[in-house]
Amino acid sequence: MERNQMHKHIFLMRQSFFDQGLLDDQFIQLEELQDDANPNFVEEVVTLYYRDSSRTILNIEQSLEKNPLDFNKLDNYMHQFKGSSTSIGAKKVKAECTQFREYCRAGNGEGCMRTFQQLKKEYAILKKKLETYFQQTRQAGPSETACRPRMN
């Protein structure tokens, strides 16, 4: 049956996010807050994250063009961004944030710039994958089984 296959496909897609370290347990916390009264909670939060953080990304980008670099300012932006990324369970993005902050504290501009490029890549990859995931979940409709696979 096509629908069962769709669900299986989505299940595997979701599992791959955890296996590949793109998402962590916090994403599951979000899923657990989704219910009949809040049926699109996860997608809402993720959408909000991408919309809200795009401004921060721009701020960081502009700040990285300044000479000399204001590491304090950069660190503050990144602290904000790391917080949001943590809240949605964006594991790889969060790791890049941590790395970036370390370079800020070390006053290493090169390191900051390199890390930021990597961060933007991870951020974009995750966005695309989650967009696909939400879209396909909506298309597939409610699944037959009530169980939600847990990650341990």
Add this chain to the structure above:
Amino acid sequence: MEYLHSDIADHTQQREKLQHFHVLAVDDSLIERKLLERLLRESSCKVTCVDSGDKALEYLGLLDSQEIDRSTASSFCPQSSTQEGLKTVNLIMTDYSMPGMSGYDLLKRVKGSSRKDIPVVVMSSENVPSRISMCMEEGAEEFLLKPVQLSDLKKQLQPHLLKLPVHPKIDMTTSNDNGNGSMIIDITMNNNQNVVVSKRKTMTPEPLERRPQMKGLAVI
């Protein structure tokens, strides 16, 4: 079913009480506010979210201008209550790192004000022991590490249920071993493997009726 299982009765009563439990959530991050609001609603609380310490003070009626207005009003009509118009807030949950007024600053302002009895919980994504003890010393009820989990919140809200007035029609069973009100400092690990330091006063037992033990009766 003639006799309610005591757990079900307590749970229902808890949910009813929490519906009147109003939390003021303060965080400059839109995502954090959305999350916290969802978590608190999931715990059946009323929630108001604001995005800064200043807005929180305004909501609490603690801005200097508001306090002046109230003291002016009361000096003209000594009968009028200074509590008029103040919104009931049972708990404040605030982020630590905010631009402008930090959560710590907000904590200090509240604890130094006429609304110092409102418990304040400070949240932070950073586990800095000196920060934690600073907030605790300033009178924070608890310091939670972000991201806040539903289980953290439920544990947090639990003691507050005991403080809310009991519905006159419902009996409540409670066990409270401490006869005197003393301070307990809990040091626990939350789900993030981080240390959470919290302090709470144990309650002097309220004069509540104990549900009689009904042995031998089927409880459904």
